[in-house]
Amino acid sequence: MAVSERGTPSQVGSLLREWRERRRLSQVDLANQAGVSARHISFLETGRAKPSRAMVLRLAEQLDVPMRDRNPLLLAAGYAPAYEQKTLADPAMGPVLDAVRQVLRGHDPNPALVVDGEWNLVEANRGFALFTEGCAPELLEPPINVLRLVLHPKGMAPGVANLGVWRAKLLGRLRRRAASDPRLRPLYEELLEYPCDQEEPEVDLPVAGDICIPFQLRRGDQVLSFFGTLATFGTPRDITVAELIIESFFPADAITAEAVRAYVSTTGAGNFS
Numbered sequence: 001m002a003v004s005e006r007g008t009p010s011q012v013g014s015l016l017r018e019w020r021e022r023r024r025l026s027q028v029d030l031a032n033q034a035g036v037s038a039r040h041i042s043f044l045e046t047g048r049a050k051p052s053r054a055m056v057l058r059l060a061e062q063l064d065v066p067m068r069d070r071n072p073l074l075l076a077a078g079y080a081p082a083y084e085q086k087t088l089a090d091p092a093m094g095p096v097l098d099a100v101r102q103v104l105r106g107h108d109p110n111p112a113l114v115v116d117g118e119w120n121l122v123e124a125n126r127g128f129a130l131f132t133e134g135c136a137p138e139l140l141e142p143p144i145n146v147l148r149l150v151l152h153p154k155g156m157a158p159g160v161a162n163l164g165v166w167r168a169k170l171l172g173r174l175r176r177r178a179a180s181d182p183r184l185r186p187l188y189e190e191l192l193e194y195p196c197d198q199e200e201p202e203v204d205l206p207v208a209g210d211i212c213i214p215f216q217l218r219r220g221d222q223v224l225s226f227f228g229t230l231a232t233f234g235t236p237r238d239i240t241v242a243e244l245i246i247e248s249f250f251p252a253d254a255i256t257a258e259a260v261r262a263y264v265s266t267t268g269a270g271n272f273s
Contacts, residue, residue: 009044009047009048009049009050009051009077010046010047011076011077012044012050012051012056012073012076012077012078013044013045013046013047014045015072015073015076016044016045016051016059016063016073017045019060019063019065019069020041020045020063022179022180023063023064025063027041027042027045030059030062030063033062034058034059034062036055044059050077050078051077053074053077053079053082056070056073056074056077056079057070057074057082060073066180066181066242066243067083067236067239067242067243068083068085068117068181068239068242068243069180069181070082070083071083083237083238083239083242084237084238084239085238085239085240086238086240087240088116088122088240093240093241096233096241096244097123100114100122100123100244100246101123103231103246103248104123104124104125104246105125107125107127107248108125108126108127108264109126109127109260109261109263109264109265110127110226110248110249110250110251110260111124111125111127111128111130111131111226111248111249111260112124112125112127112128112246112247112248112249113125113128113146113246113247114244114245114246114247115146115244115245115247116240116243116244117181117183117239117240117243117244118145118183118184118187119145119146119147119174119187120143120144120145120146121142121143121144121145121146121149122244126264127249127260127263127264129263129267130217130219130224130260130263130264131156131217132149132156133219134158134159135149135152135154135155135156136152136154136155138154139152139154139155145187147170147174147187147191148187148190148191150166150170151163151167151170151171151191151194151196152194153194153195156217157194157196159217159218159219160215160216160217160218161216161217161218161223162198162213162214162215162216163196163198164196164198164199164200164201165198165200165201165213166213166215167194167196167198167200168200168201168202169213170191171188171191171192174187174188174191175188211227212227213227214226214227214252215227215228215249219259222255222259224251224255224256224259224260225251225252225253225256226249226250226251226252226256227249227250227252228247228248228249228250229247229248229250230245230246230247231245231246231247231248232244232245232246
């Protein structure tokens with residue numbers, strides 16, 4: 001939503017109400033979390049009162065508003081943006097990239113990658129090449145969109161043994177993000193059209209013994225099984241840094257662990273960048 005730099009109480013009030021409703025909170029719930037009265041929240045949302053800059057940021061924090069969307073809130077209230085967005089090429093980002101590379105190297109030989117806020121690949125380690133074997137060359141041309149790479153019929157999709165489950169999981173995550181980030185809507189609509197010959201569950205229901213959803217990848221006559229973790233920077237002050245996600249995959253069984261070690265040792269695959 002575009003807003004001018006000369007915001008009004010009604011503009012910021014409408015945005016705050018939208019975020020509160022998106023988070024399924026009542027005015028009383030938000031007031032209790034923010035340490036203010038429900039009446040004050042009501043006055044802010046209807047434009048009868050103007051929030052201070054600190055109040056806008058406090059409510060944004062309580063509503064878990066992504067950093068990218070906090071500047072529009074400030075502008076709507078008539079305040080200057082608080083958060084910068086540097087490019088990854090900016091010298092100030094050097095320590096951030098160094099930290100990312102250290103994590104990726106430390107995770108070898110197991111696959112790991114880092115993506116930006118649009119799921120474009122920033123960098124990956126040697127083990128990630130195991131995932132991309134057989135993918136069409138055009139999908140590996142920068143910028144590499146990881147969601148497209150996974151779900152495209154010429155990408156990883158044919159080799160994902162449990163594609164239906166992972167497609168539902170990834171599209172659901174993208175849909176939720178696209179609801180507040182219009183940059184992602186075209187990508188969501190594109191991926192939605194990709195074919196899938198497996199059932200896509202609407203609700204993730206675990207069965208007895210399940211710990212997490214494995215990522216199952218066919219390689220030759222084997223099905224390799226991984227579980228993943230997501231990591232973000234803990235105290236970001238920059239939009240680009242806030243949106244970086246490091247995804248690390250761990251072997252879920254001994255067969256997978258041995259296959260990963262053998263692959264990296266045999267191929268000597270290099271890092272993606």
